[in-house]
Amino acid sequence: MPYDGTTSYVAGTRHGPDAIRKVSYNFEQYLPEHGYTLSEAKIHDLGNLEIPSLPEDVIAAVEEITAQIAADGKIPIVLGGEHSITLGSYRPYLSECFVVCDAHLDLREEFGDTLYNHACITRRISEAGGAKEIFIIGARSGTEEEYAFAENLNLYSADCVRERGITAILDEIVEKIAGRSVYLSIDADAIDCCLTPPVLAPPRNPLVLLILTSGT
Numbered sequence: 001m002p003y004d005g006t007t008s009y010v011a012g013t014r015h016g017p018d019a020i021r022k023v024s025y026n027f028e029q030y031l032p033e034h035g036y037t038l039s040e041a042k043i044h045d046l047g048n049l050e051i052p053s054l055p056e057d058v059i060a061a062v063e064e065i066t067a068q069i070a071a072d073g074k075i076p077i078v079l080g081g082e083h084s085i086t087l088g089s090y091r092p093y094l095s096e097c098f099v100v101c102d103a104h105l106d107l108r109e110e111f112g113d114t115l116y117n118h119a120c121i122t123r124r125i126s127e128a129g130g131a132k133e134i135f136i137i138g139a140r141s142g143t144e145e146e147y148a149f150a151e152n153l154n155l156y157s158a159d160c161v162r163e164r165g166i167t168a169i170l171d172e173i174v175e176k177i178a179g180r181s182v183y184l185s186i187d188a189d190a191i192d193c194c195l196t197p198p199v200l201a202p203p204r205n206p207l208v209l210l211i212l213t214s215g216t
Contacts, residue, residue: 001081003051003058006117017048017079055084055116062088083118086185087125094130095183098122099173101190103158105142107149123149132180135173137161138190 002014029038049065052058062078066089069076078089083106090098100106100122107126111117115124126134133154140158142150154176156169 001051001058001062001078001085002048003081003085005051005053005058005082006055006084006112006114006119007082008112008117008119013080013082014051016081020079021045055114058085059088059116063091067092083121083185083187084116086121087116087128090125090130090183090185091128093181093183094128096130096132096180097135097177097182098125098131098133098185099135099137099177099182100185100187101137102185102187103138103140103189104187105136105139105146105150105155106187107142107146109145126153131183133176135176137166137169137173 002017004011004013007013027038030036031038046065046069049061052061062085066076066078070092076089078085083102102122104119106119106122108117108119108123109115111119114120122134122136125131135154135156136150137156138158138161139150139155154173156164161169
């Protein structure tokens with residue numbers, strides 16, 4: 001989903017999907033820790049979605065293609081692009097738990113004269129009617145109003161992760177979500193900025209989440 005129409009700092013996330021493909025060609029096929037060869041995985045790349053300009057139209061387009069994939073009994077892995085596309089890929093599932101790794105709360109009511117800005121997307125997820133619980137991992141930035149809203153969510157700030165350790169937090173979350181459907185979203189700004197230098201808004205106090213190995 002090559003879109004960066006609501007980026008507010010550095011543009012260019014539209015190039016993300018192609019950049020991920022380019023790097024992936026150099027992956028080692030065999031994973032000795034799992035005894036598995038990557039080429040055995042039943043993965044199909046649908047290519048890039050043709051993206052409209054308005055964020056609400058982009059979300060609708062993402063929702064349409066994701067719903068088709070879901071109806072076919074397959075699991076979509078959606079590569080952005082910016083975080084605003086997440087609402088479109090979440091709607092066909094309305095998973096009971098929404099787990100997001102993000103340096104920002106993204107709980108604004110609106111930003112940049114739109115309700116569908118990347119800075120509003122977790123707020124929109126909370127209103128979509130599916131998530132009984134939302135887990136935010138690694139946040140270090142938000143407005144006073146956003147932090148007030150987050151009091152009703154499961155917030156593990158970047159400082160909290162440093163203090164408790166990411167393994168303990170992930171173990172706690174896994175226990176809480178057991179038996180329920182889960183949507184996992186990873187915003188690249190939650191990863192150490194040394195590893196993701198071109199992200200939209202790199203974290204000043206980066207959180208390393210390298211042990212997260214799947215999902216987007």
